[in-house]
Amino acid sequence: MTEALVFSMGKYQAPIPVDRLYAPNHVWLKPDGDTYRVGFTAYSVRLLNDVYFLEWDIEPGTSVRERQEIGQIESSKAVASLYAPADGVIVEFNQSLLDDPTPINTSGYDAGWLYRLKTEAELLTPQQYVRMLEDRWEDTQRMLKGQINEP
Amino acid sequence: MSGKLNVVIAQHQGKNPGKRQLEEDIAAALIMEPGLSVSIVPHLYDLTETHTGTLHLRSVSGDLLVLAWLYPRAARWTLDRLGVRGKPGRTRIGAGAAEQNDTSGDDPHRGTPEKPTDARPVPDRFVFCVDLRDVEGAQQVVEEVRRLRDELSTPVVPLTTWIQGSPRPDQMRRFLNGDGTATPPAKPDAPRNGKRNGNSAPAGPAPLVIDDPTPRRWYPVIDYDRCTNCMECIDFCLFGVYGVDDQARIMVEQQDNCKKGCPACSRVCPENAIIFPGHKSPAIAGAEGEVAGLKIDLSRLFGAPSALEIAVQERDRELIADGREAVGMTKGIPKRQANAAARPRDELDDLMDGLDALDL
Numbered sequence: 137m138t139e140a141l142v143f144s145m146g147k148y149q150a151p152i153p154v155d156r157l158y159a160p161n162h163v164w165l166k167p168d169g170d171t172y173r174v175g176f177t178a179y180s181v182r183l184l185n186d187v188y189f190l191e192w193d194i195e196p197g198t199s200v201r202e203r204q205e206i207g208q209i210e211s212s213k214a215v216a217s218l219y220a221p222a223d224g225v226i227v228e229f230n231q232s233l234l235d236d237p238t239p240i241n242t243s244g245y246d247a248g249w250l251y252r253l254k255t256e257a258e259l260l261t262p263q264q265y266v267r268m269l270e271d272r273w274e275d276t277q278r279m280l281k282g283q284i285n286e287p
Numbered sequence: 288m289s290g291k292l293n294v295v296i297a298q299h300q301g302k303n304p305g306k307r308q309l310e311e312d313i314a315a316a317l318i319m320e321p322g323l324s325v326s327i328v329p330h331l332y333d334l335t336e337t338h339t340g341t342l343h344l345r346s347v348s349g350d351l352l353v354l355a356w357l358y359p360r361a362a363r364w365t366l367d368r369l370g371v372r373g374k375p376g377r378t379r380i381g382a383g384a385a386e387q388n389d390t391s392g393d394d395p396h397r398g399t400p401e402k403p404t405d406a407r408p409v410p411d412r413f414v415f416c417v418d419l420r421d422v423e424g425a426q427q428v429v430e431e432v433r434r435l436r437d438e439l440s441t442p443v444v445p446l447t448t449w450i451q452g453s454p455r456p457d458q459m460r461r462f463l464n465g466d467g468t469a470t471p472p473a474k475p476d477a478p479r480n481g482k483r484n485g486n487s488a489p490a491g492p493a494p495l496v497i498d499d500p501t502p503r504r505w506y507p508v509i510d511y512d513r514c515t516n517c518m519e520c521i522d523f524c525l526f527g528v529y530g531v532d533d534q535a536r537i538m539v540e541q542q543d544n545c546k547k548g549c550p551a552c553s554r555v556c557p558e559n560a561i562i563f564p565g566h567k568s569p570a571i572a573g574a575e576g577e578v579a580g581l582k583i584d585l586s587r588l589f590g591a592p593s594a595l596e597i598a599v600q601e602r603d604r605e606l607i608a609d610g611r612e613a614v615g616m617t618k619g620i621p622k623r624q625a626n627a628a629a630r631p632r633d634e635l636d637d638l639m640d641g642l643d644a645l646d647l
Contacts, residue, residue: 161590183585203590214583219590276588 141262143179143269150178150269153245158265159221161203164245165259168252171227175249176240179269185213187237192229192251199225202257209237224255292436293324293347296494297331297340297355297362299419300503306356312425313354314494320429322436326495331355331365332508332564333501340497344371350439352378352415352432354422361564361573362416364508368539372407373414380431381421406534413439505565506542507552510573513560520552520561523598523619525606528552546605551598555621595621 140151152158156166162180165172176184189210200206200220207218220226229251233239239248260268294317299306310327317325324347328340331353335341344351344366351373355362363375415435422428507520507528516537521529529552530540539545550571553561562573587593592600599620603613 162588180585180588183588203592205591214585216585216589217591219586221590 141266143266145179145182145273148182150182151245152177152179152262152266152269154262156262157259158262159259160265160268161219161221163221163250165221165253165255166249171252171254173249174221174251174253176244177265178244181241181244181248183214184209184211184216184240187211187240190233190237190240190250192234194226196226196228196251200253221253222255222257222259224253224257226251226253228252291322291324292350292352292432292439294326294352294354294432295344295347296325296327297353297357298327298329298498299356300330300333306419309419309422309425310354313422313428316425316429317432318494320432320436322440323432324495326497328497329499329501331357331362331369333504334369335501335504336369338501339499340501341369343495343497344369347371348412350376350413350415350435352376352417352435354417354419354428356419357416357564358562358569358573358575359416359418360510360575361508361562362418363414364510364562364573365564366414366416367511368508371414373410373412376413376415376435378415378417378431378435380417380427504542505547505563506545507539507550508562508564508573509537509539510560510562513558515558515560517557519555519557519619519621523555523602523621524552525602525611525614525618526609546608549601549605551601551605554594554598554601555619557621 138154140153143150143152153164156164157172158164158177162177163174164177165174181187187209190207191209192207194200194206200223202220202222204220205217206220206226209216209218230249233248233250237248239246240250242248296310296314298310314325314327317323326343326347328334328343329338334344351371353362353366357365359378359381366372417428417431514537516535518537521531521537526544526546527541528539528545530538532538550561550563550566550568553559553563553566553571559570563571564573566572599616603615606613
């Protein structure tokens with residue numbers, strides 16, 4: 137397999153594998169039959185830290201719109217709502233994560249996959265995703281700082 | 288201050304039997320306690336300016352403990368709006384209580400005197416607010432009330448010492464008025480429609496119950512400890528809810544112009560000083576600490592619309608419902624977004640440092 141790209145978050149080097157596609161809300165999408173397996177990128181996982189709670193608001197088979205709220209996550213450092221990366225249908229959730237979300241941290245690009253999504257949407261290449269991370273890194277830090285004030 | 292503690296139970300809006308039961312259990316337990324005055328009013332947030340419950344709350348002098356189905360911060364500023372004020376007191380009920388007691392430099396009197404936004408004098412008494420959702424049972428309230436009562440009560444001064452010494456004015460007044468003795472105090476200013484419970488327990492007076500109906504209301508409540516008078520709310524709200532008082536201080540002037548369910552101004556407030564006590568989001572409903580809290584909210588990273596985007600959508604929806612045109616991002620948009628980088632070191636810096644320190 138070709139070597140992963142890398143995005144530097146301070147001292148941490150977030151690997152961005154080139155065998156899959158990406159969405160701007162920091163998930164990877166790896167083709168799997170006529171669907172994509174979707175999971176958090178190393179960038180997301182790095183910001184989240186240890187995940188200990190994951191919950192989905194919708195049932196498998198639900199059609200979703202891009203940026204529709206679909207679930208919640210809580211980690212040692214953060215809480216977040218989760219949003220669909222693109223228009224499509226979420227056909228299956230990774231059930232094992234609901235009992236133990238540890239694989240999100242230990243195997244984020246593999247066993248830590250979140251759900252399978254069927255979508256026709258145009259996605260980002262690894263190069264485009266890394267470019268986006270680079271372009272937005274300053275803004276992202278500022279946004280994260282700013283959001284501490286916002287409800 | 289007098290050793291008598293006034294306890295007011297503000298009822299839940301709904302008729303949930305479990306909640307009613309808790310209110311009744313607490314009232315029943317507290318009337319057995321000496322040194323208390325117990326009353327029951329409808330839900331604080333729904334009280335109008337002239338409601339008998341409001342008049343009753345205003346008539347209460349001395350330390351006040353309010354038990355309500357609201358975050359303590361929401362209850363405190365709703366009371367403030369009703370003209371019921373005092374130094375904010377801390378109780379030991381609620382998840383945040385332990386943290387609150389030892390948060391560094393978080394003086395319970397913080398913001399009350401010097402804040403330019405809020406130069407009003409604060410009455411020399413404590414107002415404690417407890418969220419009934421944090422209460423595990425009546426006994427917990429009884430114990431906390433005992434603790435507060437003991438903590439607040441002036442030590443008993445024997446008459447002989449009084450004759451030899453010089454009593455403070457409040458001691459003298461209390462002595463002359465015979466207040467604080469075993470006799471339940473008269474209530475000359477009891478609300479017009481207030482009524483007493485039928486069976487008074489032998490141990491003490493029955494609680495005063497004010498149960499005039501209160502239609503549900505929806506309006507913002509300003510936390511003047513946080514408000515910096517930046518006027519972004521008045522710029523953003525296009526329904527004329529906000530105004531300024533004669534000190535040029537922001538105020539909720541036309542609360543009934545507010546659109547039910549719309550918390551948009553709260554989202555644009557840079558200090559999270561605008562509370563909608565009935566909103567489902569704890570940060571908007573006045574929860575302490577959830578926003579500046581221990582955990583960072585990464586929702587926006589994963590695609591959540593920004594608070595401003597949501598606020599603009601909410602405002603447009605209400606404009607259209609009023610037969611007006613949506614204005615989107617063209618009116619009253621906060622100018623502060625650009626300078627967020629200038630903020631002092633905060634949790635994110637700590638988080639990022641913490642991440643770097645970790646050996647992942």
